[in-house]
Amino acid sequence: MCGIVGYIGNKNTKGILIEGLKELEYRGYDSAGIAVLQDDKLEVFKAVGKIKNLEEKVLQNTTCCVTPNEMSTGIGHTRWATHGKPTEFNAHPHLGIYSYVVHNGIIENYKELKEELTHAGHIFVSQTDTEVIVHLFEFYFNQSNDAQKAFDETIKRLEGAYSILLITKSEPHKIFFMKHGSPLAVAKGNDDGEIYFASSDAPLIGLANDVVYLEDGVSGVASVGNIEFSDEVKWTTLPQNKLFAQKDGYRFFMEKEIYEQKDVVIDTMMGRLKNDEINFDELDKSIIEGINEIKICACGTSYHAGLTASYLFERLSKIRCTVEIASEFRYKEPLLSKDTLFIVISQSGETADTLEALKMAKNAGLKSIAVCNVDNSSMTRVADATILLRAGIEKGVASTKAFSTQTVVLWMMALYFGKTRNVLSTEKLKTELQTLKNVPNSLKVESQLHEKCRRLSKRYLHGHGFFFIGRDVFYPLALEGALKLKEISYLHAEGYPAGEMKHGPIALADPELFTIALMPQHLHYDKIKSNVEELSARDSTICAISPISFELSDDFILTAETNHYMLEFFEMLVVLQLFSMEISVRLGNDVDMPRNLAKSVTVE
Numbered sequence: 001m002c003g004i005v006g007y008i009g010n011k012n013t014k015g016i017l018i019e020g021l022k023e024l025e026y027r028g029y030d031s032a033g034i035a036v037l038q039d040d041k042l043e044v045f046k047a048v049g050k051i052k053n054l055e056e057k058v059l060q061n062t063t064c065c066v067t068p069n070e071m072s073t074g075i076g077h078t079r080w081a082t083h084g085k086p087t088e089f090n091a092h093p094h095l096g097i098y099s100y101v102v103h104n105g106i107i108e109n110y111k112e113l114k115e116e117l118t119h120a121g122h123i124f125v126s127q128t129d130t131e132v133i134v135h136l137f138e139f140y141f142n143q144s145n146d147a148q149k150a151f152d153e154t155i156k157r158l159e160g161a162y163s164i165l166l167i168t169k170s171e172p173h174k175i176f177f178m179k180h181g182s183p184l185a186v187a188k189g190n191d192d193g194e195i196y197f198a199s200s201d202a203p204l205i206g207l208a209n210d211v212v213y214l215e216d217g218v219s220g221v222a223s224v225g226n227i228e229f230s231d232e233v234k235w236t237t238l239p240q241n242k243l244f245a246q247k248d249g250y251r252f253f254m255e256k257e258i259y260e261q262k263d264v265v266i267d268t269m270m271g272r273l274k275n276d277e278i279n280f281d282e283l284d285k286s287i288i289e290g291i292n293e294i295k296i297c298a299c300g301t302s303y304h305a306g307l308t309a310s311y312l313f314e315r316l317s318k319i320r321c322t323v324e325i326a327s328e329f330r331y332k333e334p335l336l337s338k339d340t341l342f343i344v345i346s347q348s349g350e351t352a353d354t355l356e357a358l359k360m361a362k363n364a365g366l367k368s369i370a371v372c373n374v375d376n377s378s379m380t381r382v383a384d385a386t387i388l389l390r391a392g393i394e395k396g397v398a399s400t401k402a403f404s405t406q407t408v409v410l411w412m413m414a415l416y417f418g419k420t421r422n423v424l425s426t427e428k429l430k431t432e433l434q435t436l437k438n439v440p441n442s443l444k445v446e447s448q449l450h451e452k453c454r455r456l457s458k459r460y461l462h463g464h465g466f467f468f469i470g471r472d473v474f475y476p477l478a479l480e481g482a483l484k485l486k487e488i489s490y491l492h493a494e495g496y497p498a499g500e501m502k503h504g505p506i507a508l509a510d511p512e513l514f515t516i517a518l519m520p521q522h523l524h525y526d527k528i529k530s531n532v533e534e535l536s537a538r539d540s541t542i543c544a545i546s547p548i549s550f551e552l553s554d555d556f557i558l559t560a561e562t563n564h565y566m567l568e569f570f571e572m573l574v575v576l577q578l579f580s581m582e583i584s585v586r587l588g589n590d591v592d593m594p595r596n597l598a599k600s601v602t603v604e
Helices: 013-027 051-060 110-119 131-144 147-157 253-269 300-317 352-363 378-382 401-420 426-437 439-443 447-457 474-489 498-503 525-537 565-586
Strands: 003-009 031-038 041-048 072-079 099-107 160-168 171-180 185-189 195-198 208-213 218-223 226-229 293-298 320-325 340-346 367-372 385-388 465-470 493-497 513-518 541-546 555-558
Touching: 003 013, 003 099, 003 160, 003 171, 003 218, 013 031, 013 051, 013 072, 013 195, 031 051, 031 099, 031 160, 041 051, 072 099, 072 160, 072 171, 099 131, 110 131, 131 147, 131 160, 147 160, 147 171, 147 218, 171 195, 195 218, 253 401, 253 439, 253 565, 293 300, 293 352, 300 320, 300 340, 300 401, 300 474, 340 352, 340 401, 352 367, 352 378, 367 378, 367 401, 378 385, 401 426, 401 565, 426 439, 439 565, 447 555, 447 565, 465 474, 465 498, 465 525, 474 493, 474 513, 474 565, 493 498, 498 525, 513 525, 513 565, 525 541, 541 565
Parallel strands: 293 320, 293 340, 340 367, 367 385, 465 493, 465 513, 513 541, 541 555
Antiparallel strands: 003 072, 003 195, 031 041, 031 072, 099 160, 160 171, 171 218, 185 195, 185 208, 218 226
């Protein structure tokens, strides 16, 4: 869940590490730190909060002991806390007596190791699981006086998912590394001898050409101009255009990404929506042969996209579809049969629980597809086939354009499978394809709609909670609306199937309960209208989102009249995103980097 960078070379090592961490800040921003080693000289900087706090500390330092523009090694880390609070003591890099380590993941057996090392005389200063790594390394080095042997012995003892960079005064010109379950890439710099490390390729673009995306179980050691791997690796070429996501005049990345949705879904459909058919070059039609069930596995926003897709797969492909939360699926001893197609969804392609679920399915012999936004991510390398979202870099931690592109991709997959299985009529396919072409218009943010959400937001800053309610595909959309509000406003919100309100939750109804009602014209309108009337009769405050005027609503957001429920779906999605963002703005929160969260969830 954290970001790692490393560097060997004779440039401004501190500057390179700081700039690399800025590219990874979306992965966690509870604290950050760097360590730079030059022969026997060492500098360490740590700060709580965002990278700018660390950068200020480095700039304020006037007693440098490391000489600039001479050969040095450095490691850096931006943290999302798993063990121990966000403090400088718990920030990485963690130290032993003469070594430092940064780590992404979780060491599951750290308590046993810590107890063993404490008995051996090692003193711990943090609450983290990471600190055991550096002490274990020094424990073995003190026995053998061999850094490589000590590192190899260390990683044999570790259980869990982790990526590690370690530097030590005993070998000051080397970085020891290991990848097991958390992403790590190593690259050869554009200048002679330079070596770079990072959790993703974003910090490497423009600095290097050749990169290895490490596979699980691969470790090694890097020195100037040389990298030794424990196993065979595959070198690939990095893209050379630095895709910095700029705000382009918007207040927040999240706002920019909401507005971008109309454009990125065009990229998502490009080349796949052809004339009167859906075409996926990434898929062989044989992937659906012998399949009697689809199982979708995902977390968070991606889970909501999967839940939406389950309605579409059953409706359009006529195939049974179940959806699992990855963190639950892994531990329920699931029954997996080879006539099931396993689909995983993840913006980053690195979500730890979803990745492990995919590996379980692969081991059980299931065919698999990854739907994700990042090429060369772990899921793309494990799955049999990958369909990329083409959403571009998403900087806002609360996902927006990833959800819309996921839903479009899965909708197209439902049509593709329906046609392949000969269960979808030509006329029905034609109607759905024409609807898909109109999705960008439904995702377009009209200025009056945004202003309406902004003005309404001031009325929803207090109260004891929100209910987002909907039916059919609008139920997962209600879940997503509630999640967006929780993530960035820190207000309690629940998504609920509208028909289930009377089975308990309606007991909460009063004027301080805000109900956000999704009332599409073309899908069960009369049913949800009755459900909303039940809440109104109990004096709940109602904000209705619909193309049809609703006289009992306290507030009403008018959406455009369309001829298909999925176009209503995407327009209501934009409303929910804007509404949540404007509430967060009024509360003075950090819209792009909400507390306690990280963009890429690479721990369980």
